Amino acid sequence: TLRPRVARLLEVPALLTEQYPQGLGPTVPELGAEGLRPLTKTCFSMVPALQQELDSRPQLRSVLLCGIEAQACILDPCSYLGLALTSLYSQNTTLDLLDRGLQVHVVVDACSSRSQVDRLVALARMRQSGAFLSTSEGLILQLVGDAAHPQFKEIQKLIKEPAPDSGLLGLFQGQNPLLH
Numbered sequence: 243t244l245r246p247r248v249a250r251l252l253e254v255p256a257l258l259t260e261q262y263p264q265g266l267g268p269t270v271p272e273l274g275a276e277g278l279r280p281l282t283k284t285c286f287s288m289v290p291a292l293q294q295e296l297d298s299r300p301q302l303r304s305v306l307l308c309g310i311e312a313q314a315c316i317l318d319p320c321s322y323l324g325l326a327l328t329s330l331y332s333q334n335t336t337l338d339l340l341d342r343g344l345q346v347h348v349v350v351d352a353c354s355s356r357s358q359v360d361r362l363v364a365l366a367r368m369r370q371s372g373a374f375l376s377t378s379e380g381l382i383l384q385l386v387g388d389a390a391h392p393q394f395k396e397i398q399k400l401i402k403e404p405a406p407d408s409g410l411l412g413l414f415q416g417q418n419p420l421l422h
Contacts, residue, residue: 245308245352246278247400248382251393254306257281257295259288287334289342296342304345306381307335307373308352336368346373347381351408358409378405 249256258278260268268280283291288309296302339346348368355361369375376384379401386394 245306245349245378246276248385248397250277251396251400252385254385255299257288257292259283259291261286285334287338289335289338302344304347305339306347306349307339308349309335336373337371340372348373348375349378349381350375350410351377351405354409361409 246256248254256278258280260280260282281288281291285291289296336346336348346368348365350365353361353365355364365375382397382401386397388394391397
């Protein structure tokens with residue numbers, strides 16, 4: 243819920259897609275995406291569903307990407323001026339956005355998979371393909387840029403809220419060959 247609220251505070255455009263909601267269900271309210279009109283898709287990448295939106299932003303250089311099933315939609319092909327995107331499947335979307343020449347910042351603590359192995363391999367592949375892996379807090383502070391930012395105090399309150407365990411700490415400890 244942190245990301246949609248921060249996107250609103252910083253006036254970062256945010257887009258939301260839903261993968262086959264008739265069969266998989268709609269976006270859950272816990273995401274905090276009220277006010278975002280989800281675009282329905284069946285392709286594992288969100289790029290075809292957002293083609294018009296992306297084409298209408300020739301100044302776009304960078305996107306922040308989060309979603310579920312990182313091994314499918316956040317990777318495969320089918321900026322702070324940036325655009326925050328939320329997808330059901332991040333892997334496919336990442337490759338498609340990189341192919342368009344965009345910088346892709348994958349919010350690792352906002353991407354999941356049904357299995358940790360799929361999640362880890364997808365994150366490693368995204369990184370190997372040229373995407374930047376970062377955390378929500380790291381990207382938020384990068385977007386804010388300075389404690390003098392007019393929204394900093396409000397954003398600081400949101401950052402200080404306890405975050406759920408992302409399950410990633412163990413993946414970054416020791417010598418994990420997929421992340422080197």
